[in-house]
Amino acid sequence: MALTVHKYGGTSMGSPERIRSVARRVAKWARAGHQMVVVPSAMSGETNRLLGLAKELSPEHTTPELLREFDMIASTGEQVSSALLAIALQAEGMQAVSYAGWQVKIATDSSFTKARIESIDDARVRADLAAGKVVVITGFQGVDPEGHITTLGRGGSDTSAVAVAAAMKADECLIYTDVDGVYTTDPRIVAEARRLKTISFEEMLEMASLGSKVLQIRSVEFAGKYRVPLRVLSSFTPWDIPIDEEARSGTLITFEEDEKMEQAVVSGIAFNRDEAKISLMGVTDKPGIAFMILGPVAEANIDVDVIIQNVSHDGRTDFSFTVHRNDYARTMDLLKAKVLPVTGATDLIGDAKICKVSIVGIGMRSHVGVASRMFSVLSDEGINIQMITTSEIKTSVVIDEKYMELAVRALHKAFDLEQAAAA
Ligand code: ADP
Ligand code: ASP
Ligand code: MG
Numbered sequence: 001m002a003l004t005v006h007k008y009g010g011t012s013m014g015s016p017e018r019i020r021s022v023a024r025r026v027a028k029w030a031r032a033g034h035q036m037v038v039v040p041s042a043m044s045g046e047t048n049r050l051l052g053l054a055k056e057l058s059p060e061h062t063t064p065e066l067l068r069e070f071d072m073i074a075s076t077g078e079q080v081s082s083a084l085l086a087i088a089l090q091a092e093g094m095q096a097v098s099y100a101g102w103q104v105k106i107a108t109d110s111s112f113t114k115a116r117i118e119s120i121d122d123a124r125v126r127a128d129l130a131a132g133k134v135v136v137i138t139g140f141q142g143v144d145p146e147g148h149i150t151t152l153g154r155g156g157s158d159t160s161a162v163a164v165a166a167a168m169k170a171d172e173c174l175i176y177t178d179v180d181g182v183y184t185t186d187p188r189i190v191a192e193a194r195r196l197k198t199i200s201f202e203e204m205l206e207m208a209s210l211g212s213k214v215l216q217i218r219s220v221e222f223a224g225k226y227r228v229p230l231r232v233l234s235s236f237t238p239w240d241i242p243i244d245e246e247a248r249s250g251t252l253i254t255f256e257e258d259e260k261m262e263q264a265v266v267s268g269i270a271f272n273r274d275e276a277k278i279s280l281m282g283v284t285d286k287p288g289i290a291f292m293i294l295g296p297v298a299e300a301n302i303d304v305d306v307i308i309q310n311v312s313h314d315g316r317t318d319f320s321f322t323v324h325r326n327d328y329a330r331t332m333d334l335l336k337a338k339v340l341p342v343t344g345a346t347d348l349i350g351d352a353k354i355c356k357v358s359i360v361g362i363g364m365r366s367h368v369g370v371a372s373r374m375f376s377v378l379s380d381e382g383i384n385i386q387m388i389t390t391s392e393i394k395t396s397v398v399i400d401e402k403y404m405e406l407a408v409r410a411l412h413k414a415f416d417l418e419q420a421a422a423a
Contacts, residue, residue, distance in 0.1 A: 007161030042077025181251035211272030282346035
């Protein structure tokens, strides 16, 4: 008997009507003989609403004690949607039970608001499945060693679902969302974006890490580590379409590189508006300067993404890096207090109106000139590149936020990613 994990995102769970449709779809799979574990997100908008309430009372939320309370609040969204789904399943005549993360239990570390799953004890879930029940497990949350509720970072229900599928050695994990698969770029930005029938695990990992929110990056990491068969598909197809058809729809994440050999050099374009750029001007150029600047930033648990150090003139150089926008104000304060006085910097400049646009493709490994083509396309559009970073299968540029859509559209067209025109 196949064990299948379904994950439904916020829009898919967005109303009682949508939840009823999810219940009917899940019941269809269960009646066809699948053992079903379902991981829902909170109803759409709910996590934002809950975090908004918390931020009204405390705009600064940097201490572990405050972050703990943020997780207490944010985790309730999934508890509500999971119970609603179990109720809807029972109304469809199924036996169903819902569990919060701590009840399963999904053990995490104690990094509130961005906890990592450490282990999953699936004994209770297995017993329920053996008794013929559909098991609903809250997405996005777990419990730390001291029993505190934790959450896994925004979009974390994807990770919950894949981690559960990995722990239970499920036959497949299906991520149901509001688009019908992974596209060459966000179809909400580029109407001509094309759905990919398959995408390699490595490309999906890059796309997710570079800002394509269709899958949370950690879910892709789990899928890779445990080889979880993973598919992204739509929850907006009629719930009663034949299972065979449904199971072949969407986008399959593949682990076999060879399948992609003949495909495009660039497979997709990702973008990220969540970063901010910080520049220290005129720092003394001497060994250890990068550590002097970024050491305190790392100590404050702030992730740094792109880094660039200019050629020095007269023993001085400019040093720029990007951080998440949520960490921008905190990083600026920290640099002013601890770094500016000791680096000899003449100025500290922050810019939160930037974005990062990336081209991704395993074909870039075997083709030269792809990055320079990207630069020429952006130059033709009059877009200035502020920072560049590359890896074997991606090139990213940091540009002014106001050119983001223009850049994504131009690159999408230049790299032939558009849908074939209708005949
Ligand atoms: P869910 O609530 O189901 O988890 P998300 O909003 O987290 O849904 O993710 C789905 C959204 O991801 C889509 O609505 C789409 O706008 C966005 N997205 C970004 N990049 C891509 C891409 N390359 N392919 C498909 N969707 C993408
Ligand atoms: N509800 C959480 C969020 O909005 C988790 C998720 O949707 O995956 O980020
Ligand atoms: Mg999501």
